[in-house]
Amino acid sequence: QVQLVESGGGLVQAGGSLRLSCAASGFIVSGATMGWFRQAPGKERELVARISNGGSIFYADSVKGRFTISRDNAKNMVYLQMNSLTPEDTAVYSCARSVSSIYKYWGRGTQVTVSS
Numbered sequence: 001q002v003q004l005v006e007s008g009g010g011l012v013q014a015g016g017s018l019r020l021s022c023a024a025s026g027f028i029v030s031g032a033t034m035g036w037f038r039q040a041p042g043k044e045r046e047l048v049a050r051i052s053n054g055g056s057i058f059y060a061d062s063v064k065g066r067f068t069i070s071r072d073n074a075k076n077m078v079y080l081q082m083n084s085l086t087p088e089d090t091a092v093y094s095c096a097r098s099v100s101s102i103y104k105y106w107g108r109g110t111q112v113t114v115s116s
Contacts, residue, residue, distance in 0.1 A: 002026035002105045004095050009110030012085055020080040020110060022095030030073040033098040036080045038091035038112075048093070049080060062088075085114045 008020040020036070033052045039045040049069035050058040057069055068081040078095055094109040 002097065004097065004105055004107035006093065006095055006107045006110040009093060009112045011113045011115065014086055014114055014116050016085050016114070017081070017083045018085065018112060020082065020093055020095075020112070022078040022080075022107060024076050024078065024095075024097070027097065028073075029071050029076050029078055034069075034071065034078045035096050035098060035103060036067075036069060036078075036093060037096060037103075038089075038093045039109075040091040043091075045094075050098075051078065082112070085112075087114045087116045090114050 003025045005023045006020060008018060010018060012018055031053050033050060035050040036048045037045050038048050046060060048060050048063055049067055051069045051071060059067060066084045071078045090113050092109040092111050095107050096103040097105040
């Protein structure tokens, strides 16, 4: 059974950092394409970062240079290091697993709130 559980969200001041974690079970992250998404109130969900099974990485323009996606194959975890946070980064962040180019499995998400 595939499960994804996010952690690491919280309240941080602008300019601060957070590291989000996504614990995966039921599959091996090194063999999957994994994405971090976020959804702010009243806005559509957006893909923030993606790491493919081959290791290629994508970042949304809005986070490029500030966020870093990575995975720990030994722990079967995926991470999102977020630096230089701004209030515009406030959202619920979720990790997801892609299957045949469709994000089929999702975690419940973790709230990130950045105060000004």
